[in-house]
Every structure is written in C-alpha cells, then in structure tokens.
Amino acid sequence: MPIHEIKKRKIVAVIRNTTIDTIIPIAQALRLGGVTALEITMETPNAPQIIQRLRAECESDVLIGAGTVLDAETARTAILSGAQFIFSPTVNKETIRMAKRYGVISVPGAMTPTEILQAYEAGADLIKVFPAHVLGPGYFKTVAGPLPHIPLMPTGGLHLGNAKEYMEAGAVAIGVGSTLVAAKQEVDSASLFQLTERARCFVEQVDVAKQMVQR
Numbered sequence: 024m025p026i027h028e029i030k031k032r033k034i035v036a037v038i039r040n041t042t043i044d045t046i047i048p049i050a051q052a053l054r055l056g057g058v059t060a061l062e063i064t065m066e067t068p069n070a071p072q073i074i075q076r077l078r079a080e081c082e083s084d085v086l087i088g089a090g091t092v093l094d095a096e097t098a099r100t101a102i103l104s105g106a107q108f109i110f111s112p113t114v115n116k117e118t119i120r121m122a123k124r125y126g127v128i129s130v131p132g133a134m135t136p137t138e139i140l141q142a143y144e145a146g147a148d149l150i151k152v153f154p155a156h157v158l159g160p161g162y163f164k165t166v167a168g169p170l171p172h173i174p175l176m177p178t179g180g181l182h183l184g185n186a187k188e189y190m191e192a193g194a195v196a197i198g199v200g201s202t203l204v205a206a207k208q209e210v211d212s213a214s215l216f217q218l219t220e221r222a223r224c225f226v227e228q229v230d231v232a233k234q235m236v237q238r
Contacts, residue, residue, distance in 0.1 A: 056222025156180020
C-alpha cells in the first residue's frame, strides 16, 4: 500500500469507542464531508470486527486502518482483519517490520528528531508527531526543517483552529480525533449531519493551507 494514499487524503479521522452497529453511518457521514481515511483504535471493543465490517461495506475510496497499535501481534491481528495502515503512539521496530512484511503503511508515533529519524530508518513510511499539541505548530515546523526527506503528520490536539497552521508548517497530513469524531457520541440523523459538516470544515482548512504552501 503506497504512502501517497494517506498524503492525497490529507486527513485521517481517529475513531475511538465506536461499535459495529454505528461505524458504517459514521464512515458514510465522514465520506460525505470529504474525509476518506479512517483509523479505528485497537483499544476499541471489537476493533478487528469493526475493521472487517468497514472493509466489507465501505466504498472502495475509503482507506481503513488501525491505531493505538502497541506491538507486532496487535498489528498482525489488525492487518488480517483488513487494516491498510498501522498507526502507533510510539516507535516499536517489530511493529514497523510487521506492517512492512504485510505491505501496509507503517506510521509510528515520535516526538523528538532522534525518535523520528530512528523510526524512519527502521522502515516507517510516515512519522506521526505525537502528541503534537504539547509543543504546537512552531515545534512541528522546526523539527520538519532539518528532516525534509521524512514525511511527517501531527496527531493529538488537532482542531479547526490549528489544522491549517500544521499544514503550512510542513505536514503531509493530519490526524484528527475527538474534535472531529466524538468518542461514544450518540449516532442519529442530527449528529451525523453535524459530523459531515465538521468534516467539510476540516477539508476546507486543509485545502486552503495546501494552496498557500504551493504558491
């Protein structure tokens, strides 16, 4: 699975504590708003089954992966369930190797330049700067400067007020959690409409930033 599949989507929705019954309406609402990369965190009950259902029922343009993957065994479980990318909060070389063995995108989490470089040299396709909000867009831009060959994306504390800043700071994509998809939210027509509108707002912010960077 090539890394450009995440780069072209720009936004990864981090989904926690959803259920097998609610995941398809959530996925459809996000897709309607323009967000087509979905991360199911593995601490979510029945996460493998949720990933399986997404792969079976979602449109082909939706990219589906697993997050909060802490070890190689969990990575393998997610991949065999259909995950097309593996996100981790830390640098675990065995997890990176497992993802690459199965040909899926590997995205470990790192914070310092040393961790970022070590993860990339271990075979990661993309590095998740996490938790991004602790030091903010300024730190992200400073770290990205001497590492232009390493694709970076911020995750943790991303919202409509700073998404554009991170893209302008050099992010190839962003990971957005509860400010996009609230954990354990009630799923009804009103909440799904609001989810679609939030997704559209994030897409607009990212598109504006992308245009400014390209000038």
